[in-house]
Amino acid sequence: MSAVTxxxxxxxxxxxSRLATTQSQHVADLITRELGEPTALVEVTTEGDTNRAPLAQIGGTGVFVGALREALLRGDVDVAVHSLKDLPTAPADGIALAAVPPREDPRDAVVARDGLTLGELPAGSRVGTGSPRRAAQLAALGLGLxxxxxxGNVDTRLRKVADGEVDAVVLARxxxxRIGRVDEVTETLDPLQMLPAPGQGALAIECRADDEHLRALLASLQDRRARATVDAERAVLAALEAGCSAPVGALAEVAEGDDGDELWIRAVALAADGSVEIRRSASGDPSDAAGVGHRLAGEMLADGAAELMDNQ
Incomplete structure (x- = not known):
């Protein structure tokens, strides 16, 4: 195919980071293979890469996104690739989410010493995570961990297990x-035990909103089902962020039903210590994915999720 730009x-x-460049190279290869466009990676340093304070103290996951978006708006890059779970839910002026390509397995995974699962770790074992969502759900399991x-990046976290600094870590599978270390997983967590972050396992391809030609090109990389699931999950997060600062997990899937595709979504909001959780599910039409997620969040707020904010 000849290049159309x-x-x-x-x-x-x-x-x-190794994970980020691997993901971005995957998208670059997709652009070249599917669209016939030559590509080159441009590395951009973000605050999340240089500031080692806890994410919650320096602005949450959005700290990984801002510098890439600024590079887009300056014209230093044409396309930005993110882990979709890192994107703030609020729209960004001048930036378009052009496509969500096919999604990887969204579940969380455990890498533990001696090949152990969470349930096999002795009480008091040290489990590492930088995620309040994972920490709250780990506490809710009542395993005494x-x-x-x-x-730190994925390699750094895995090294903490190998060096004995912690007994296990929980990471996105x-x-x-993507970096070829899935064989080290000792347990993939059932979403009934731990719901992933909204958008986990998916990639976001962004470009400038006024570059209509490029937006149209990139749109052809969109996976319809992946976009519907992340739109539903992010709608839950957006609605809960407005009234609840509690850790939130959500997972949607599109399945074939009797009358066509159906979207199913589960979500949870928890107290930071896992002592209280509001867990609900819903279903609807994939074409109304954001609406399904928003209505589910409304039910959770009405059922007490809003009160969790006061207990953080």
Whole structure:
């Protein structure tokens, strides 16, 4: 296929970590293979890469996104690739979410010493995570584990297990798969035990909103089912963020029903210590994915999720 944007090489902005560059190279290869466009990766340093304080103290997951978006708006890059769970739910001026390609397995995974599962770890074992959502759900399981706050890229976190600093870590299975370390997983967690972050396992491809030609090109990379699931999950998060600062997990799937595709979604909001949880599910039409998620969040707020904010 000949390049349809002319001779220019599309500059794909990425964070410099191994996982980020692997994900961005995957998208760059997809652009070249499916659209016939030459690409080149451009590394961009974000605050989340340089500031080692807990994410909640420096602005949450959005700290990984801002610098890439600024590079887009300056014209330093043409495309930005993010882990979709890192995107703030509020729209960004001048930025378009052009496509969500096919999604990896969204579940969380355990990498523990001696090949153990969570249930096999002795009480008092140290489990590392940087996620309040994971920490709350680990506490809710009632296994007597000590949750230890950690930061760092995937390789750094896995090394903490190998060095004995912690007995296990909980990570996104998708990230381990993308960097070729999924064989180290000792347990993939059932969503009944731990619901993933909204958008986990999916990638976001962004470009400038006023670049209509590129937006149209990138739109052809969209996976319809993946976009519906993440739109529903992010709608839950957006609605709960407005009235609840509690850790939130959500997972949607599109399944074939008697009358066509159906969207199913489960979500949970928890007290930080896991002592209280509001867990609900809903279904609806994938074409109204955001609406399904928003209505589910409304039910959760009405059922007490809003009160969890006062207990954080």
């Amino acid at each position: 002319g001779a220019r090489t599309l500059r794909v902005g990425t964070r410099a 000590e949750v230890v706050a950690i930061r 998708a990230g381990l798969a």
